[in-house]
Structure formats: C-alpha cells, structure tokens
Amino acid sequence: MAQEQGNTRKVAIYRYDPTVGGDGHYDHYDLHIEDETNTTILDVLLRIQREQDSTLAFRYACRVNMCGSCAVVINGREGLACKTNVSDFAESKDLTIRPLNHFPVVKDLVVDMGPFFEKYEECLPFFEPRDMSEEPAIIRPDSIERRAIGFSTECIACGCCVSSCTMVNYHDGYAGPAPLNRAFTLLLDSRDALYEERLDRVLQSCYNCRTEFNCTEVCPKEISCTRSIKFIQRLAIKEPFRAKAKSKAEAAASAPAHGENVAAEPCAAHASGEAGQCGCDENLDTGRRNFLAKVTVGLGAVSALTVGGVLASTFVGQSLDKKEPVWVPAGKLGDLKEGDVTTVNLRYVENVGFYNQERVKPVMIYRNQEEDKVVVYDSRCTHLGCSVHWDARQKLFLCACHGGAFELDGSVKAGPPPRPLATLEHRVENGNILIAMV
Amino acid sequence: MEQQNVNNYRKPLQWGELDPNRHRNMFVGMWAWMWQRITAVAIIFLLGLHVTLTYKPWLQFLLLLAVTFHATLGLRVILLDFNLVNVKYQRALIWGLTALGLVIAGLIWRAM
Ligand code: SF4
Ligand code: SF4
Ligand code: FES
Ligand code: FES
Numbered sequence: 001m002a003q004e005q006g007n008t009r010k011v012a013i014y015r016y017d018p019t020v021g022g023d024g025h026y027d028h029y030d031l032h033i034e035d036e037t038n039t040t041i042l043d044v045l046l047r048i049q050r051e052q053d054s055t056l057a058f059r060y061a062c063r064v065n066m067c068g069s070c071a072v073v074i075n076g077r078e079g080l081a082c083k084t085n086v087s088d089f090a091e092s093k094d095l096t097i098r099p100l101n102h103f104p105v106v107k108d109l110v111v112d113m114g115p116f117f118e119k120y121e122e123c124l125p126f127f128e129p130r131d132m133s134e135e136p137a138i139i140r141p142d143s144i145e146r147r148a149i150g151f152s153t154e155c156i157a158c159g160c161c162v163s164s165c166t167m168v169n170y171h172d173g174y175a176g177p178a179p180l181n182r183a184f185t186l187l188l189d190s191r192d193a194l195y196e197e198r199l200d201r202v203l204q205s206c207y208n209c210r211t212e213f214n215c216t217e218v219c220p221k222e223i224s225c226t227r228s229i230k231f232i233q234r235l236a237i238k239e240p241f242r243a244k245a246k247s248k249a250e251a252a253a254s255a256p257a258h259g260e261n262v263a264a265e266p267c268a269a270h271a272s273g274e275a276g277q278c279g280c281d282e283n284l285d286t287g288r289r290n291f292l293a294k295v296t297v298g299l300g301a302v303s304a305l306t307v308g309g310v311l312a313s314t315f316v317g318q319s320l321d322k323k324e325p326v327w328v329p330a331g332k333l334g335d336l337k338e339g340d341v342t343t344v345n346l347r348y349v350e351n352v353g354f355y356n357q358e359r360v361k362p363v364m365i366y367r368n369q370e371e372d373k374v375v376v377y378d379s380r381c382t383h384l385g386c387s388v389h390w391d392a393r394q395k396l397f398l399c400a401c402h403g404g405a406f407e408l409d410g411s412v413k414a415g416p417p418p419r420p421l422a423t424l425e426h427r428v429e430n431g432n433i434l435i436a437m438v
Numbered sequence: 439m440e441q442q443n444v445n446n447y448r449k450p451l452q453w454g455e456l457d458p459n460r461h462r463n464m465f466v467g468m469w470a471w472m473w474q475r476i477t478a479v480a481i482i483f484l485l486g487l488h489v490t491l492t493y494k495p496w497l498q499f500l501l502l503l504a505v506t507f508h509a510t511l512g513l514r515v516i517l518l519d520f521n522l523v524n525v526k527y528q529r530a531l532i533w534g535l536t537a538l539g540l541v542i543a544g545l546i547w548r549a550m
Contacts, residue, residue, distance in 0.1 A: 014456070018446035024456070076459030096459050104447035112447055166468070169452050211515050213467030213528055226467075226518075227525040234521055402492060416493075 006034040007091055011044060013056065014098035016105050024105065026096070027053070036087035041074055041097065045081060045109075057108040065220060068158030072109050073098045078160035078218040100163035116159050119175045123183040123202055130193040137191050145188055152185045152228050154221045161215030161225050167208050174208040175201075177215035177225030184228035187235060199235060206232040325425070325436035326350070333374070333433045336367045341390040341397075341408070343379075348437055363424060363435060364390050364397065366408065376435055377410060378422040388421065397421060470511050470532050477508040498550075502543050510539035 009031050016024035029048050033039050042060055049056045060070040063082045070081040075089060075096050089095060103111035139146055161177040162168050168176045175183075183202045186192050206229055215225040328348045336342045346361045364377040381388050381399040388397050388406065396413060397406035404415035411420045425436040454460035464472075484501040491497060514531040517523040523531060 012458075016448050018448075021446060021448075024448055026456070073454065073457065076454065076457060076461065096457060098454070098457055099451065101452060101454055102450045104450050106447055111450075210471055211467065211518055212465075212471045213525075214465055216525070217465040217467070224525055226528075230519060230521055230525060233519060 006032055007036060008032045009044075009086065010094040011048065012094060012096045013045075013048070013109070015056075015108050016099075018107055026098075029053070033086055036091075037085060039086045040082050041072070041079075041084045041086065041095070042070055042081040044086060044095065045097070057106075057110050059110050066156060068156035071100055071158040071160050071163070071220075073100060073163065078163045080158060080160075080220045083220050100159055102163055102165075102168050103159065111159075113159060116157075116162060116176070116178070120157065120179045120182065123175055123179040123205075124194055124198045125179065125182045125186070127186060127189070127191075128193045130191055145190060148231070149185050149188050151221065151223050152181050155181055155223055156221060158220060160218045160220060161223075164214040164218045166212065166214065167210055171208045173204065175205040177209075177229065180206060180209075180232060181223060181225045181228040184231055187232065199232075199239065202232055203236050203239065206236060209233075323351075323438055325438045327427070327434040328437050330363065330365065330376075330426075330433045330435050333367070333428055333431055336365055336374075336433075338367060338369050340392070341366045341377075343390060346435060346437065350437070359437075361437070362387070362389075364388070365426075365433070374426065374428070374433070375410070376424040376426045378424055380422070381417055382419040382422060383415070383417040466529055466532065470514065474508055474511040474515075477504045477511075480504040481508060499547065502547060506539040506543040507536065510535040 011029045011031055012026040013029065014024055015027050016022075029052055031044060031047060031052075033044070042063065045056065045058050049058075058070070058072070058081070060082060061067040062069075065080055065083045068080070071078060072081050073079075074081070074084055075093070078100060081097075086095070097109065099105050099109045099111045103113065103116065106112050141147075155178055157178060159178065161181075165177055168174055180202055183198050187195060187198055187202075192198075209226065209229045211226060211230075213224075213226050216223075216227070219225065326348050328346045330344045330346060341364050343362050343364050346359075346363055348359055348361075349356050350359050351357075362379045364379055366375045366377065367373070377388075377397065379388050380386070381402070381404050383399065383402055383404055386399050386401045386404075388399050388404070390396075391398050395408060397408075397410075399405065399415065399417065402416055404417040405413040406417070406421045407413050409420075410423065412418075427434050427436075451457075481501070481504045484497065484504055487494075487497055488501055511532070514528070514535050517531065518525055518528060
C-alpha cells in the first residue's frame with residue numbers, strides 16, 4: 001500500500017504546559033508524509049518536534065516496542081507510538097494524540113508513571129526463590145504451569161491497559177490490570193516463595209475487575225490481563241480451603257508460623273502497637289475478610305432460622321394436625337333465590353396455629369330446585385386468590401382483578417384462571433344449609 | 439523544586455475528556471458490560487410497572503427481553519469467571535449466548 005506522492009495528515013496533539021497550568025488544549029499541525037506504511041506515530045512526533053514545534057514533549061527510548069515509554073492514546077485508543085503506523089488509520093482520518101488516562105500529566109504527552117509503579121510494587125513483582133540453588137531452574141516449555149502463564153511474562157509495563165480500564169478510575173485501591181498480570185505470572189510459578197503474601201495482596205484487588213476486556217483489547221504485547229485476573233479469582237475460590245487445610249496441618253505440627261496464627265497471637269510489632277510496620281500488615285485485611293465472612297454467615301443463619309421458623313409454624317405446624325371442618329350455618333335453604341346465585345357472608349371462628357380468629361367469608365350459593373341442585377362456590381379466584389362476585393346482569397362470576405370470568409357452572413369463561421371456581425362441601429339439616437369451612 | 443513540579447502536574451485525564459475520539463475506547467466487551475447494567479435497571483423499572491399494570495403484552499415482552507439480555511450476559515461473565523470457557527471466546531460468547539437467549543425467549547413468548 002506504499003504511496004507514491006504521499007499524503008498530508010492533520011495531526012492534533014494534546015498540549016499541557018506546567019508553567020501555565022489549566023486543562024490543556026490541542027495544537028494542530030499539518031504534516032506531509034511520504035510513505036505512511038513506513039512512518040510510525042513516534043516518527044510523526046519527532047518530525048513535528050524538529051520541523052514545527054521544538055517545545056513538544058513526549059517520551060521514548062528503544063523505538064522497537066521494548067521499553068514501553070512511548071505509550072500514548074492515538075485516536076482514542078491506547079498504543080505504543082513506536083509500534084503504531086500512520087497507515088493503521090484511514091487516509092482521510094486526522095490523527096489525535098494525547099497522554100494516557102488515569103496518570104497525572106507532567107507535560108504534553110508525558111505522564112507521571114509513579115502511581116502505576118507504586119501499585120506494581122504493592123503486588124510484589126519480583127521473584128523470590130523457594131530453594132537456593134546454584135543451578136538454573138529447569139522449566140519445560142510444555143509444562144502446564146508454563147503454558148498457563150503463556151505470554152503474560154512479556155509485559156513491558158507501558159501502562160496502556162491501566163489507561164483503558166475504567167475500574168481503575170472508580171476504585172482507588174484497585175491495583176489495575178498490569179500489576180495483577182505480573183502477580184499472576186509469579187503466583188503460578190511453583191519455584192516462588194512469596195505465594196501467600198502476594199495472593200493476600202492481590203485478593204484485595206482482583207474482584208474490582210468487571211470483565212470489560214478493555215485492557216486485553218489495547219495491550220501492545222497482546223497479553224490478556226483479563227485472563228490473568230480470572231486466574232487469580234479462581235485461586236481466590238480455592239484459598240479458604242487451602243488456608244484451612246494448611247492451618248490444620250500446622251496446628252497438628254503445633255508450630256505456628258508467622259502470619260498464619262495472627263488471629264490468636266499477634267506478632268511482636270502488632271502487640272507493641274506498631275501495626276503496619278511489621279511486614280505482616282496484610283493480615284489486617286485478611287482479618288477484615290474473615291470478619292465480613294463471619295458477619296455474612298451469621299446474618300444468613302439468623303434470617304434463615306427466622307424465615308424457616310415462621311414458614312414452619314404457619315404451614316407445616318397447621319397441616320400436621322388434621323383439622324376438622326367447621327360446619328357454618330348459611331341460613332334457610334328456602335330463603336335462597338331459586339335458579340339464581342345468592343351471596344352469603346359466613347361468620348365463624350377459625351383456629352390459626354396458636355390463636356383463634358373471627359372470620360367473615362363470602363360464599364356464593366347457586367340453587368336450582370328443578371334439578372334439585374345446590375352448589376356452593378368459594379369466592380376466591382383460582383388464579384391469584386382475588387375475590388369473585390356474582391354479576392346478576394351478565395349471569396357471570398367476575399373476578400375483581402386480572403379479568404377472570406366464570407360461567408354459572410363454575411367453568412372458566414375468560415382471563416387467566418387456570419381452573420374452574422372451587423366448590424365447598426355443604427349439607428342440609430332441617431331446611432338449614434350448613435357449609436364446611438376447613 | 440521537586441515539590442513545585444508535582445504541584446504543577448495536571449490531574450489525570452479520566453474519560454479522555456477533550457478527546458474527540460474517546461468513544462473509540464468502547465470495545466465490545468465494555469458494551470456487553472454496560473448493556474448488562476442497563477438491563478438490570480430496566481428490569482427493576484419494568485417489574486414495578488408489571489405489578490401495577492397487569493396483563494399488558496408490550497410490557498411483558500419488554501420485561502422478557504430485558505431479562506433475556508441480562509441473563510445471557512451474566513451467564514457469559516460466569517462462564518469466563520470460572521474459566522469454563524477460554525477468555526479468547528469472549529466475543530463469540532456475547533453473540534452466541536444472546537442469540538440462544540433470544541431463541542428461548544421467543545419460544546417462551548409463543549408458549550405464553
Ligand atoms: S499488560 Fe500490556 S498494556 Fe499492560 S502494561 Fe503490560 S504490556 Fe502494557
Ligand atoms: S477486564 Fe478488568 S482489568 Fe481489564 S479493563 Fe476491564 S475491568 Fe479493567
Ligand atoms: S519507544 Fe520503547 S516502546 Fe516505544
Ligand atoms: S534481547 Fe532484550 S529482551 Fe530479549
């Protein structure tokens with residue numbers, strides 16, 4: 001795609017002058033580029049600095065994608081200036097170059113990487129051998145461990161991933177993708193002695209990741225920090241079991257190690273009130289996790305017991321002893337309208353679990369002398385239990401809500417009710433009608 | 439001297455404010471995440487409406503859609519979190535699971 005006569009690009013570069021302050025602004029430059037496939041964004045910056053504006057500040061060192069110092073945001077996307085070619089952007093497109101997000105801006109495109117490396121250090125990014133050995137360790141390239149670590153060791157600490165991660169913005173304590181990726185490579189290294197300390201630190205962070213994959217999309221070394229973080233999260237799931245097994249084994253050996261038994265026996269520095277200087281301050285955070293876990297379990301148990309108790313006493317308790325129906329008088333059979341439905345309010349006392357309650361319940365009685373038939377309908381709809389009334393004009397039972405309607409024989413005419421109206425048992429004694437309430 | 443320089447640092451750009459191209463920083467994984475949040479709020483809102491306005495088909499349909507999107511995207515995150523699916527398939531998971539979810543939602547809607 002080499003171009004013969006070249007192309008003139010409009011380049012907008014973010015400028016910030018620390019002696020002036022303010023928010024910063026964009027300066028616009030026109031640059032004629034002979035061969036865009038051979039010109040990197042770093043070349044563009046160098047040419048502008050040499051040919052047009054010598055005050056432009058930016059950073060670079062290796063020019064071959066190795067040092068990570070030239071990371072900037074190009075047209076909204078993080079990348080290494082020395083790795084990105086001008087031809088990566090359509091010919092008609094202007095170029096916009098600005099510093100990384102989430103880093104204080106020192107001048108123009110130069111950002112302060114200090115906070116980034118502080119977080120990097122928090123994750124103990126160095127290797128501490130478990131066994132001192134003169135011989136180099138042998139790591140088979142096809143071992144499971146090595147393949148799981150994969151490309152993750154290639155990180156050049158350029159900060160692109162941190163700049164793209166929105167969660168870094170929201171959680172001050174979040175270490176961010178690059179430090180977690182670094183910690184991951186060491187956590188999986190079986191020769192490393194700092195597993196516990198490191199895991200303890202990154203566990204505070206790893207759940208701030210929301211699986212957005214921004215970091216994976218922009219990493220110039222094609223590392224997936226998201227993948228690394230997911231690995232750490234899986235280690236976190238196993239952690240409580242592992243810690244338990246370990247403390248058990250240690251209790252058996254009755255030789256408590258530093259950092260394992262702090263809950264019972266704080267270390268010397270803690271005891272003398274110098275917490276935070278003893279090197280075991282991560283235990284404070286472990287304590288918080290333990291505390292939260294206990295609170296959660298406690299609250300869960302209390303609410304489960306309460307809910308369970310209430311449900312058991314209302315449903316199970318009542319259904320355990322078989323209830324005799326109460327036969328409630330509903331008036332004289334002769335008083336009911338012939339061939340029609342009469343609504344009668346039944347008054348009776350019901351035993352509800354621990355106490356008695358007076359109830360008033362409407363029932364709908366259909367009487368047809370010709371067929372010698374009496375049907376008593378429950379006034380509760382079979383859908384959600386809303387009340388049903390008899391509509392004499394339409395000759396239908398209508399539900400008060402949800403649009404349910406039943407025919408005179410109780411079958412469903414319209415709406416959501418799944419079953420016909422429920423009927424109640426009745427008997428006639430000396431011309432009085434009695435209805436069974438259960 | 440050192441201290442003075444620090445004071446003159448500009449606070450970090452957080453959203454790429456001032457950058458005309460900042461929307462380019464929304465990749466598909468981030469959209470998936472955003473969409474899951476949006477549907478979560480939509481579900482709460484639509485559930486409230488569903489209780490007050492009963493048997494409105496359009497409402498039920500919207501609720502079903504919101505639940506479908508929220509559930510499928512949530513399933514994707516669960517699959518990735520537990521490493522049941524390799525993260526390199528994260529994009530395929532979005533389209534695959536959403537399509538599957540929509541088919542199931544369609545079947546449920548027809549059966550209702
Ligand atoms: S993981 Fe990638 S983007 Fe992040 S610092 Fe390392 S090389 Fe840069
Ligand atoms: S995947 Fe996690 S670490 Fe990466 S950008 Fe998203 S939230 Fe940040
Ligand atoms: S100059 Fe070293 S990575 Fe670009
Ligand atoms: S030669 Fe320098 S990193 Fe390989």
